[in-house]
Amino acid sequence: MNEQAKPNSFRTGPDETGMFGIFGGRFVAETLMPLILDLEKEWEAAKTDPAFKAEIESLNTYYTGRPSPLYYAERLTEHLRDIAKKQGKTGGAKVYFKRDELNHTGSHKINNCLGQILLAKRMGKTRIIAETGAGQHGVATATVCARFGLPCVIYMGATDVERQAPNVFRMKLLGAEVKPVTAGHGTLKDAMNEALRDWVTNVEDTYYLIGTAAGPHPYPEIVRELQSVIGRETREQMMAAEGRLPDMLIAAVGGGSNAIGLFHPFLDDTDVRIVGVEAGGRGLNGEEHCASITAGSPGVLHGNRTFLLQNPDGQILEGHSISAGLDYPGIGPEHSWLSDIGRVEYVPIMDREALDAFQLLTRVEGIIPALEPSHALAEVIKRAPDMAQDQIIVMNLCGRGDKDVFTAAKHLGVEL
Incomplete structure (x- = not known):
């Protein structure tokens, strides 16, 4: 920090x-x-x-149809509590989705x-x-x-x-x-x-x-200001649903608009942990990922200084993600700053983990997510079993998966 x-x-x-x-x-x-x-x-x-x-x-x-609903994912919560129980744990946080995929046009x-x-x-x-x-x-x-x-x-x-x-x-x-x-x-x-x-x-x-x-x-x-409607609504909806703020916020981060929209109204609530999820692609050992904060360094691209994927000479690397919306070798500068000062934690999720999460939510909740928030969902799946049952995670479900069914089918070996 x-x-x-x-x-x-x-x-x-x-x-x-x-x-x-x-x-x-x-x-x-x-x-x-x-x-x-x-x-x-x-x-x-x-x-x-x-x-x-x-x-x-x-x-x-x-x-647009705002406010978008804040949805308690009851069956997913129970599924993750079952996982915790099988691991000998007593936890399993309650999981809520901020459902911005229900907006007109299908995303935030x-x-x-x-x-x-x-x-x-x-x-x-x-x-x-x-x-x-x-x-x-x-x-x-x-x-x-x-x-x-x-x-x-x-x-x-x-x-x-x-x-x-x-x-x-x-x-x-x-x-x-x-x-x-x-x-x-x-x-x-x-x-x-x-x-x-x-x-x-x-x-x-x-x-x-x-x-x-x-x-x-x-x-x-x-x-950020135009997207902060997401976080402002979430605060009000959480207070109405639970009478308190969540313990953790999770959102996928490419350039970072959906994430900063959720995070910004909560930044001064230091009891609320905040996690941004980057595209880990095929792994961080090579160049086939887009985890700019986790595996990048500061540089200049597209008019601003931020964390980038670049070689020692400052040449921008191409990167990779299964998700087209996260396939960007940089990140918004406010996210770089929030990482630098330690307010937000940024972690990578691999293609295969996002694809598994994509399938799980579809089967368990009847919601087909875009591959972008599927990365955030994969992190929810990791964290919820280790949290207490009276704790709350809110995840931004920022896009619906209609656009990604062909991509998912291809990676799953299904011919359409």
Whole structure:
């Protein structure tokens, strides 16, 4: 832990320069700086504007379907208590899911997209671009563009286009132009590279709707604040259900938007343990993983300083995950800071563990999760049996698994 950086409150960042300790900031081309500064100015005005807040709340309620339920996973809880009993333990924490997969478009991504499309309109932008990995952010972006009548271009790695075909079709149905990116391994990093190139070329009319809590300041703060509706609702729902806060929060972390949305409202509640789950891929011994905090080092990528997968010369490694949404060799800068100061624990989960969890939840609770929250679920399966039965875990079930059935079938050797 970096003791000197430890704050009185864990919810105060970023500072005026966009830094969370040594992480964050703005590392962008000079061409983009005026637009970034305009965005920061518009965001500062919007977040204190009652009309902006009221419009987001109305859209969240009547378009997205918020609040999303907090669901007590009774059968999963009993299953994990049976496991504990077989191991000679008396534990087995109660497991709750924050069910953001029930949102319109099937994930947490819509929370951020609605807020940013309103910012784009306030700035007078007439064209939207975005990057996507699993396709959920692409679908959410295409959805809000259809809702507000704006054209959009979605950059998506060619590898992800193939493994997330249902979402590609959904984006096209919604009117988006999907541009496959063949550079690199054709995954999320490469899609973000192409989106940034587009933005530099079309700064006058284009708004870049970033999908995760990364990128140059103020994007990490914007995405965090728009996604924090998850954590705020969870606090209220837990108090209503149990009369107290949970003992542990768990969420999957790629770039980190769903996780920071759940975590942020609880950061100053130091009795609540917080765990972020990274993609361990095929193991941490080689390069076939995306565990940026667990196995990475600080560097600069996509406009911010954060933990990255890189070689000794600073070249970004490609990484790997069974989950397209976690297949990113970096992480949002606030997560890097929270790890550095010791407030949040970050752990890896392997592909095979996530796939096992994916199948278990489907069979036990009748809920098919996306492969992203399946990583978080695998960590729940590990931790719950070692916790007391009167303790509570809340996990963010941030996406539904419709998009991943073909990927899962392929890895399970099932022909469709």
